[in-house]
Structure formats: structure tokens, C-alpha cells
Amino acid sequence: MTTIADQILELLKADPGAEVSSATICGRCGVTRTAIWKWIERLRESGYVIEARSRHGYRLVSSPDTPSQAEVFHALTTKRIGRDFRYREVTGSTNRDAMALISQGVPEGTVVVAGEQTSGRGRMTRNWFSPPGKNLYFSLVLRPLVEFSRAASMPLVVGLAVAEALASLAPELDGEIRIKWPNDILIGGKKICGILCELQAEEGNVVAIVPGIGVNVNLTTDEFPEELRPIATALQAEAGHTFSRSAVLATILNRLEPLYETWMHEGLVPLLPAIKRRDALFGRQLTIDRLGQLTTGTADGIQDDGALRLRTTDGIVPIYSGEAHILGVATAAR
DSSP: OOOHHHHHHHHHHHSTTOOBOHHHHHHHHTOOHHHHHHHHHHHHHTTOEEEEETTTEEEEEEOOSOOOHHHHGGGOOOSSTTTSEEEEEEESOHHHHHHHHHTTTOOTTEEEEEEEESSOBOGGGOBOOOOTTTSEEEEEEBOOOOOGGGGGGHHHHHHHHHHHHHHHHOGGGGGGEEEETTTEEEETTEEEEEEEEEEEEETTEEEEEEEEEEEOOSOOGGGSOTTTTTTBOOHHHHHSSOOOHHHHHHHHHHHHHHHHHHHHHHOSGGGHHHHHHTBSSTTEEEEEEETTEEEEEEEEEEOTTSOEEEEETTEEEEEOSOEEEEEEEOOOOO
């Protein structure tokens, strides 16, 4: 999905600070000088600062913090994930957009990214706080050739990728970054990322899995709605400085691809040690709410199939879905 604007930016970014002639851009894009000028104007309207000098060419001075293809691709090291890139300035839901693309035969790894979501959703049909220009909202089209039962562990694979990516971007926060089964990432006990995986299947076979990821990036504490401040956080709020959203997105995609490949070929087992190290629930007293059915016990890790092991008075109970409410800290040791 490379546009002329993307091609122009690729040329301008190839040698930072250097001028690129109109002839070079025309040759690369296959359009006239007048068309190039019009595309340059569109880029300027999008926030790019581009200098132009007669008989010399164009020079990129600065770029906006927009997680678009042009900003992400130079940092992307993947072979498949993110290589088909769809950016929307505003959309209702990236998950909804990605689900609609499945029937069009888009390749595995297609990513849909939004600058703003107007109908962002979390689990249990909850709305997701989606202010423009601050956070990351994206969804992926994955087509794993796996048995139907394995799909339930996908949120943990994505969660591990997000957790490790954030730790690499903000190493000072590494010790605070945790995975809360089944689909949240926490920093200091507060939610920084939510993951919503939707499945398309036919006759019991997986056709596609669409993980939707929302990451709070450049918000300060006082920018959250008052009711969210005790339970939600962002990278900027925790680290004390802003982050490039395109760099955060590229880092997550780069980390996800090898984890996804491992999961497809070997299952969740090779990933469990890394998940255990960041397990936010291990040893905690929990009540699991499964559509109104409550089960209380102590979290005892994650099973090979992605289920939460809950140690109850009746023994170990595997939990495959539900809402985990932390009651306190148990004395169980790892």
C-alpha cells in the first residue's frame, strides 16, 4: 500500500538532511514535477516541514509524530508483519476495519493503524479511551495454520510482545511491566495496554485472528479522565518524557513476529518462562467473573494452552476466559 507520498518521504529520509532533486523524485515516482509539488504540499499540510530550493531540490527538516507507513517502515525489520500497512487518520475501530479486510484476501501481517478511534472497544464491549494524537491504536490480520483450540492463547503472545517492546524502549521501567491474564499490560499496577483478539473461523477451523492493540503512549496523568487515573497509565506518565509513536509501533511489530512464529510452530510452551517472569497475577488471591459465575482462588501460573491455573479449595481449576479481580496477595512462592 505504498503511495506517492510514502515514496517521496522514503527518498527524503534516505539521507537525513540532504537535498533530493525534483528529477530524482520524478524518476522514482513516475509523475511530473507539478504532481510532485502538489504531493509535497499535502505532506506539509500533514505536519512535515520540507524546504525547497530552486535548482537544488527538497529537504526534510522535521516529521510529525504520526504512526504512518512512511514513519514506521524505516524502523521495521519484519518479513511479513506490518509490511501491508493501512493508516487511517480517523476510524471507528481498527479491529472492525481489519475484520472487513479478511474477505478481500489481504496478506498475513496486514496492519491497520489509526491516528484516532471514535468507537474503540475493549473486552466485554467496553469503550477504549482513544484521544487523537497521543496513543497507538492498531490491529493485525493473522492467518495462523493452527488448531482452533490454540487461538485462545493469542492474547498472551501479543501481550508478551508488547511488554518486551515497552521494556526495550523504557528499560528503567522493565521491572514494573507486567502481563495481566488474559489481555492487559500493566506498569506499576496500572493498565497501559489492552488487547482484544477476534476470531474468524469456518467449520471449526481458524481462518484469521485479529488482535487489536491499544497502547497509552504520550499521556500525562492529568490528561486521563478522572475515573481512570487510579487504574490507567501511559509511557510518558511513567517515564517522564514523550515517545515516538511510530517507534513504539515498529518495536512492537518487530518483537511480535518471532514470538508469533514460535507460537505457530511450537505452541505457547517456549514462551511461558518469559510470560511467567512478568505474570501480574501469580500468587494473588482472585475472583474470576465468568458471565456472572464467580470462582475464587489463588493464581498459580499459566497452563500450556494459555488457561489461567486457579488453585481453589476444590483443587486446580483451569480458567479459559473471564475477568480477573485481584483480592490480595497470597503467600504462595514461585
